[in-house]
Amino acid sequence: MTAAREPERAPESAPARVNVPDRVWSGGLLLLGLAVLVVAAIIVAELVHIGGPAILHTGVVAFVRNSVWDVTRDVFGALPFIYGTLVTSAVALVLALPVSVGLALFLTEMAPPSVRSIVSFPISLLAGIPSVVYGLWGLFVLVPLLRRPVEPLLAKTLGFLPLFQGPPIGLGYLAAGIVLAIMILPTITSIAIEVLQTVPGTLREGALALGATRWEAIRVSVLPYARAGIVGATMLGLGRALGETMAVTMVIGNSPTIRASLFSPGYSLPAVIANEFAEASGDLHTGALAALALLLFAVTVVLNIAARLLVRMSRRGPTRVAA
Amino acid sequence: MxxxxxxxxxxxxxxxxxxxxxxxxxxxxxxxxxxxxxxxxAGLSWSFFTAIPAPVGETGGGVGNAIAGTLYIVGIACAIGVPLGVGAGVYLAERGDTRLGDAIRFIAEVLSGVPSIVVGIVAYGLVVIPMRRFSALAGGVALAVLMVPTLARSTEELVRLVPHALREASLALGVPQWRTSLRVVLRTALGGIMTAILLSVARASGETAPLLFTSLNNQYWNWRADQPTASLTVQIFNYAVSPYNEWHDKAWTSALILLLLVGSLALAGRLVARRRVR
The missing domain is CATH 1.20.5 (Single alpha-helices involved in coiled-coils or other helix-helix interfaces)
Incomplete structure (x- = not known):
């Protein structure tokens, strides 16, 4: 393919003489570029290879819908882990989204540039802290805090909801959701800032010139323009929350059950892989865990593709307006 | 109203x-x-950096082997991941304005969102199963797979920052394409690429999940690539979830060391970037 294209390009770049080192350089670069595709192919192939037989053994629908995970009897149902992953990620999004968007708005629309440059450092710091350290903090700071003042208080005030009932153990969905919220906050914030910066100044100025207050200008012209990008940022945050392993493993309680209350211990897809894979009791167990990973992989890839397309669309928006 | x-x-x-x-x-x-x-x-002492972990109940001991193991595994990851990641990034910047380039760029973006634990299973299948044992090599492969997509994207952005005029000046002087790329474009972007490498090394050093069932853990010193190897992050995890108070203290001290390691790598990256800008 490259060889076929070469003659077309030759006249504009160099005299019609075959330049061997140039070809070697081009070919080498192409190989390195293809390495990314090879890596992607290897990921898919290995997951299917290890996890595929286990899924087929149980049946796809049964695997996803069965809520019993009993290693000793070779019964593998993924539902408790899917449920735990979804619940903790939902809690994380509910907590992180308003804070991230508020923070992004504050930094792009309200705060003076000096504040922005000072604050960008701690936010990047938040993104750089290893997840096992978040887990450590969650286990020894957040969980005790939830056990005593927070969860009893929630039970007293909002206890009529099934979400906030049951014994305040500390370890559980709520703890995992809060840690996840802290971890995805910098992700959502930084992409939201990027998106907000592409909103053309004229939109803002138009609203302000018509007598809108700053908040009204944000609500009427900035947010609608940035909506697709912020949704994309949220989806990237969600992708990170779904796949986050260590911090969740350390605070979710590791109990393969399905409970309505956020106070109860649960389990998540990455957490069960982290806890059981190294000591898996046979090919079927290993395979079932790899199948969970395959599921996780598929979901995050779909989410990422959708999110990237959305962020890309909203990034391209302003250039079209300008042109 | x-x-x-x-x-x-x-x-x-x-x-x-x-x-x-x-x-x-x-x-x-x-x-x-x-x-x-x-x-x-409180737990910092010289022996914490140099000694191997002490059994429960015994005082003293350290995480020297885990620090060394992290550096070892990350070193293996660099040896595999840096050439591939940087190379793919250079490809995207230099030859990437094609359909294929777009596809590779998009896949790299999507891959950078794949959970690290999934990558751990891939490395398990690639290395642990054929070798029939957990090893530092498997951990390194897992971290390398994580490094490639992000490194490719950031390298591309940095190479694209090199002004076109530089490239054109070189080509106008009759310098062939490959020498222009290597000696002019890449040399100009080198500082930025160094920064990108350091940041991705910092990120890799903090990874735990993909190491749990690739490099596993080891209570002793190990310098063989085909043997299970301790790492700081896995050690923190094991200490933290243990039932012993003195191990919890060790988890915090190890976390402090890990943060210092990751932080100084990131800081070094920023300093390289700043020096190059001047």
Whole structure:
């Protein structure tokens, strides 16, 4: 393919003489570029290879819908882990989204540039802290805090909801959701800032010139323009929350059950892989865990593709307006 | 219906709420850093850096082998991941304005969102199963797979920052394409690429999940690539979830060391970037 294209390009770049080192350089670069595709192919192939037989053994629908995970009897149902992953990620999004968007708005629309440059450092710091350290903090700071003042208080005030009932153990969905919220906050914030910066100044100025207050200008012209990008940022945050392993493993309680209350211990897809894979009791167990990973992989890839397309669309928006 | 005063009030309330978001975001960061420093500092000693872990109940001991193991595994990851990641990035910047380039770029973006634990299973299948044992090599492969997509994207961006005039000047002087790329474009972008490498090494050093069932753990020193190897992150995890108080203290001290390692790598990256800008 490259060889076929070469003659077309030759006249504009160099005299019609075959330049061997140039070809070697081009070919080498192409190989390195293809390495990314090879890596992607290897990921898919290995997951299917290890996890595929286990899924087929149980049946796809049964695997996803069965809520019993009993290693000793070779019964593998993924539902408790899917449920735990979804619940903790939902809690994380509910907590992180308003804070991230508020923070992004504050930094792009309200705060003076000096504040922005000072604050960008701690936010990047938040993104750089290893997840096992978040887990450590969650286990020894957040969980005790939830056990005593927070969860009893929630039970007293909002206890009529099934979400906030049951014994305040500390370890559980709520703890995992809060840690996840802290971890995805910098992700959502930084992409939201990027998106907000592409909103053309004229939109803002138009609203302000018509007598809108700053908040009204944000609500009427900035947010609608940035909506697709912020949704994309949220989806990237969600992708990170779904796949986050260590911090969740350390605070979710590791109990393969399905409970309505956020106070109860649960389990998540990455957490069960982290806890059981190294000591898996046979090919079927290993395979079932790899199948969970395959599921996780598929979901995050779909989410990422959708999110990237959305962020890309909203990034391209302003250039079209300008042109 | 909406008086000006009311609208102004709403404006200030919303501004206040957004400023509050900043405070809310900083609370966990401050709390986490404070606890890691205050609880971790007490356990710091020379032997903590040089000794191997002590059994339960015995005083002393350290995480020297885990620190060495992290550096070893990350070193293996660099040897595999840096050439591939940087190379793919150079390809995207130099030859990437094609359909194929777009596809590779998009896949690299999507791959950078794949959970690290999934990558751990891939490395398990690639290395652990054929070798029939957990090994530093498997851990290195896992981290390398994680490094490639992000490194490719950041390298591309940095190479693209090199002004076109430089490239054109070189080509106009009759320098062939490959020498222009290597000696002019890449040399100009070198500082930025160094920064990107250091940041991705910092990220890789903090990974735990993909190491749990690739390099596993080891209570002793190990310098063989085909043997299970300790790492700082896995050690923190094991200490933290253990039932012993003195091990919890060790988890905090190890976390302090890990933060110092990751932080100094990131800081070095920033310094390289700054020096190059001048």
């Amino acid at each position: 909406n008086s000006l005063a009311a609208r102004r009030a709403v404006n200030w309330i919303m501004t206040g709420l957004c400023a509050l978001a900043l405070a809310v975001a900083l609370v966990p960061l401050v709390s986490l850093l404070w606890l890691v420093i205050s609880r971790g500092f």
